[in-house]
Amino acid sequence: MEDIVMTGISKTYGDKTVFRDFSAVFPAGEVCSIMGPSGCGKTTLLRMILGLEEPDGGTIRGVPERKAAVFQEDRLCPGISAVENAVLVVGRGREKEARDLLTELGLGDSLELPCAELSGGMRRRAALCRALLAEGELLVLDEPFKGLDAGSRRTAAALTLSHRRGRTLLYVTHETAEAELLGGKVCRIP
Ligand SMILES: Nc1ncnc2c1ncn2[C@@H]1O[C@H](COP(=O)(O)OP(=O)(O)OP(=O)(O)O)[C@@H](O)[C@H]1O
Ligand SMILES: [Mg+2]
Secondary structure: OOOOOEEEEEEEEEEEEEEEEEEEEEOOOOEEEOOOOOOOOHHHHHHOOOOOOOOEEEEOOOOOOOOOEOOOOOOOOOOOOOOHHHHHHOOOOOHHHHHHHHHHHOOHHOOOOOOHHHHHHHHHHHHHHHHHHHOOOOOEEEEEOOOOHHHHOOOOOOHHHHHOOOOOOEOOOOOOOHHHHHEEEEEOOO
């Protein structure tokens, strides 16, 4: 596993410059929070690391092939349950693991409901469960606890750390309290 190294990154949308000569290192196997005001480019940064967005200039090295993500939006299939959404990604045969983790996350009463019928905070945890169970060397979480109350946040943070399995973890948050729950180095985008 390698450090993820971004060097001299530039990214512009139309006449809006989001990154100009931006560099950062995310050490392999460590936890790092990405913080900064709304619109500063946190999601764009993660999307460039995931290969979903191409920088206009600069290089990104060390991104492993296999990675899991919670995107800023949940991206769940609405017609199927949280268990089925997880299994769709992590593979058949892992239903029990998904049910157990969702139960720990507080969704024990709603395991069979289609995701369209879950609350926003429940959908967030369904997306988190899917990413935590996935294989790979990198875990990327964009505001993973959005919509969760303080108690659920603490539980979700503890489960995120216990299911990290040594993977590099990059997460976006607006909250210092949340950054304290997950810990790690802080990367601030101005
Ligand atoms: N596909 C796109 N087309 C045009 N502009 C975009 C696109 N994606 C992002 N932007 C712009 O890039 C800037 C950074 O957006 P980004 O979503 O990365 O911010 P963010 O830091 O994640 O904000 P938030 O905290 O609100 O999620 C914003 O000004 C946004 O309008
Ligand atoms: Mg964002």
